[in-house]
Amino acid sequence: MSFDGVFTHAMISELRTKLIGGRVSKISQPYPNEVIITIRANRKNQPLLLSAHSSYARAQITNIPYSNPKTPTNFTMMLRKYLESGQLVAIDQIDNDRIINFSFLTRNELGDEQPLILSLEMMGRYSNCLLVNPTNAKVLDTIKHISSDQNRYRMLIPGATYRQPPAQDKLNPFTDTTDAFKSLLSEFPNKDVLAKELQNRYQGLAGQSSLDLATALHADTKNLDNSWKKFFTQFDTPVPTILSGKKLDFSAIPNVELTTGQSFDSLSEMLDTYYLDKANKDRVQQQGSHLIRVVKNELKKNRGKQKKLEKTLKNTETADLLRVQGELLTTYLHLVKQGMTEISLPNFYDNEKEMTIPLSNQISPSKNAQKYFKKYQKQKNAVIFVNEQLLLNQKEINYLEEIQSEIELAEPKDLPDIKIELQQQGLLKEQKLNKNKKAIKVKLSKPDEYYATDGTLISVGKNNLQNDQLTMKTANKSDIWLHAKNIPGSHVIIHSSDPSDETVTEAANLAAYFSKYRQSASVPVDYIQVKRIKKPNGSKPGFVVYEGQNSTFITPDLQKIMAMRRK
Incomplete structure (x- = not known):
């Protein structure tokens, strides 16, 4: 089920x-197309997320931490000016469309009451969030400005006259009294065809919703009125579930075809879990595009260098042959005459079989022998150098792949730390200088914190700098350190010298999930006391060595991780 009209009704x-x-x-706007309005209601702060994202547009209460940009956007400043301390008096849906109007009652500069509407339109790439003054029907501001060049019918810029999106020529299934669905059922007995016709006739039904409705009608054709009413009544008391089919999906109501799933106490909690990876990846792609490009280009360059070095190493395989040819020429030098272009000599390394050796007729026999020894020595030296370069270059590739994995697993708040690391490694330009021409110190973000079932604190480093800080400086020597075995991933610290087996399993789940193999069914995880972790001198950030560890195998479970975070 997508965030369609019926899901909007439930939300x-x-x-x-x-x-x-x-x-x-x-009021804050942590991401370009998303605003979070914290509303104090029922003695609790409720962060209301309004997203005008082209793929993930939605409205929900979110418990996922976020960080504000240093400089608020113009839209944020406008919302703060008009809505701060305002009271939310109504939440309405336009028919059964994906439009939600949040009605606020505020006071203007003179202290008079002023009604305002914050409208969220969830329409794919046309999604938007608008602050409107209903008194004069003027747009105060929008999260996306739409000029007349982009849309002649509906201009959405500050000061424009507000017009609702064009009305759909469809019926609202929650208020329809025509019973048109009965004729559709008799006209289109096939369930899949009926679903498409219901979608064409009724407003706010996405593909899965219309199919669910068609299934419900087919299940009880003798009592259609009851089936219709029962289906839509479910959205007043939803049962939030993430469904496990060919791909993950979410639903506000029980699904008769996909019975397996993960249940939640609220729609908002379900959406937090469902969109956690999807939304984060998209935000990281947007905000970290420069970092992603730098790492990708460096990886491409180093992988190309690795291929060239391997080719050079292959070319040095003739070194031993050159040495043998030089020794044969030296041994049988009396047989070599000036001006010869080649000579066949018995090879005492191969049962006296004759070996034909090319010669230069421009130099003496002894210099021909010396030429082969020089080529041999050059290739012998090259083997040592190329092997060293192959090892160093492979380490660089491994490091860059780890950075790439970090970015894939990162949240937007982790990107500044990764940027600092790339600057320290010379892959990005140095940090900006202050007036005294000293680098501006940037404070590293803190590792994520989770709590085991017994209350034990577990810390998770989300990048190499955090990993180094957490493992080598913050953690006690008696704490337990965990890491996915032989793959890029987070350093995980159990802040206890003697954790229970259950706590170790829960921490291993974190180490497996925050690793490159988070999608795998069984991830090997090492665990060992911090005092046995060593960091070699001159090693890359995040790199450590250890021995004497224990290992366990874990299947990453996001639901358990979310439960640990909410404690």
Whole structure:
């Protein structure tokens, strides 16, 4: 089920219960197309996420931590100006469309009451979030500005007259009294065809919703009115579930075809879990595009260098042959005459079989022999040098692959640390200088914190700099260190010298999930006391060595990780 009209209906019911009557206490815009409005309601701060993302547009209460940009956007400043301390008085859906209007009651500069509407339009690439003054129907600001050049019908810029999106010529299934679905059922007995016709006739039904409705109608054709009413009544008391089929999906109601899934207490909690990876990856791709490009180019360059070195090494395989040819010429030098272009000599290394040796007729016989020895020595030296370069270059490739893996596993808040690391390694330009021409010190972000079932604190480093800080400086020597075996991943620290087996398993789950193999069914994880971890001098950030470890195999489980985070 996508975030369609019927899901929007269910979400509005949840938001009304938790937010109506609350007051705006904080407004931030951590990402370009997403705003978070913290509403104080029922003695609790509720972070309301309004996303106008082209792929993940949604409204929900979120518990996922976020970090604010240093400089607020113009849209953020406009929302703060008009909505801070305002009271949320209503949440409404336009028919059964994917449009939610949040009605606020605020006061203007004169102290008079002023109604305002924050409208979230979830329409794919046309998604937007608008602050509107309903008194004069003027747009105060939008998260995406749409000029008349982009849309002649509907201009969405500050000061423009607000117009609703064009109305769909479809029926609202929650208020329809025409019973048109009955004729559709008799006209289209095939369930899949009926689903498409329901989608064409009724507003707010995405593919899965219309198929679920068609299935429900087919299940009880003798009592269609009850089937219809029962289906839509479910959205007033949803059962949030992430479904496990060919691909993960989410639903606000029980699904008769996909019975296996993960249940949640609220729609918002379900969406947090479902979008955790998807939204984070997209945000990281946007905000870390420069870092991704730098690492990708460096990897390409070093992999190309590795191929050239391997080719050079292959060319040195003739070194022993050159040595034998030089020794044969030296031994039988009396047989070599000036001006010869080749000579066949018995090879005492191969049962006296004759070997034909090319010669230069421009130099003397002794210089011909010396020429072969020089080539031999050159290739022998090259073997040592090339092997050293192959080893160094492979280490660089391994390091860059680890950085690439870090970015893939990163959250937006982790990107500044990765940028600092790339600067320290000379892969990016140095940090900006202050007035005294000294590098501006940037404070590293803190490792993520989780809690085991018994309350034990577990820390997770999300990048190499955090890993070094956590393992080599923050952790006690008696703490337990964990890491996915022989693959890029996070350093995980159990802040206990004698953790229970259950705590070790939960920490191993974190180490497996925050590794390159998080999608694998069985990930090997090493664990050992911190005092046995060593960092070689001159090694890359995040690199450590150890021995005497224990190992376990873990299947990463995101649901358990989310539970550990919420404690």
